[in-house]
Amino acid sequence: DIVMTQSPDSLAVSLGERATINCKSNHSLLYNSNKKSYLGWYQHKPGQPPKVLINWASTRESGVPDRFSGSGSGTDFTLTISSLQAEDVAVYYCQQYYNAPYTFGQGTKLEIK
Amino acid sequence: EVQLVESGGGLVQPGGSLRLSCAASGFTFSNYWIHWVRQAPGKGLVWVSRIKDDGSITDYADSVKGRFTISRDSAKNTLYLQMNSLSVEDTAVYFCATGTFMLDSWGHGTLVTVSS
Numbered sequence: 462d463i464v465m466t467q468s469p470d471s472l473a474v475s476l477g478e479r480a481t482i483n484c485k486s487n488h489s490l491l492y493n494s495n496k497k498s499y500l501g502w503y504q505h506k507p508g509q510p511p512k513v514l515i516n517w518a519s520t521r522e523s524g525v526p527d528r529f530s531g532s533g534s535g536t537d538f539t540l541t542i543s544s545l546q547a548e549d550v551a552v553y554y555c556q557q558y559y560n561a562p563y564t565f566g567q568g569t570k571l572e573i574k
Numbered sequence: 575e576v577q578l579v580e581s582g583g584g585l586v587q588p589g590g591s592l593r594l595s596c597a598a599s600g601f602t603f604s605n606y607w608i609h610w611v612r613q614a615p616g617k618g619l620v621w622v623s624r625i626k627d628d629g630s631i632t633d634y635a636d637s638v639k640g641r642f643t644i645s646r647d648s649a650k651n652t653l654y655l656q657m658n659s660l661s662v663e664d665t666a667v668y669f670c671a672t673g674t675f676m677l678d679s680w681g682h683g684t685l686v687t688v689s690s
């Protein structure tokens with residue numbers, strides 16, 4: 462099974478500052494046939510279902526604010542929030558959909574400093 | 575609007591069984607893979623299982639393989655998860671979810687508590 466490891470486990474950032482979350486896979490998530498990395502990011506707030514922010518490692522989902530961006534390829538990925546807003550407090554997960562089981566990272570809890 | 579509504583959760587003793595259901599509406603059910611994801615209290619999301627649009631392929635997390643069975647009924651637009659030999663480690667909120675690749679539509683979950 463592909464193991465996804467996020468860092469850090471928790472993060473406190475001041476409003477307006479940058480937040481960076483990392484995700485590492487123990488297997489490349491890059492399909493050579495289409496040059497796409499099968500990796501996405503979710504935002505999960507209490508009492509709500511998870512919301513897709515980013516797919517294909519760097520494609521922002523429709524309606525997601527442009528302060529959210531994803532980068533990386535292969536085995537190393539990053540989710541960046543360029544200017545933290547109060548409503549961004551949540552747990553963030555990466556997930557690989559390269560093959561089953563579609564493993565998640567352990568989550569990163571993002572808080573306001 | 576896509577809707578997924580889970581049901582069937584509850585309290586069950588260790589070693590017991592439970593069947594979860596997920597009623598789908600607002601999309602062509604038979605065109606999509608459907609997944610189960612769970613979240614234990616205070617823990618992260620864990621992918622559990624998936625079933626192909628036509629039901630011909632199923633996959634499971636190692637932690638549930640041999641104990642859980644996913645199935646679907648396209649006539650009823652309903653997904654199922656038969657859970658046998660339950661242990662306290664299976665205590666979680668169980669979500670059904672779907673999407674083309676990532677899971678962009680989720681239910682609100684049903685709580686399964688395994689306890690004596």
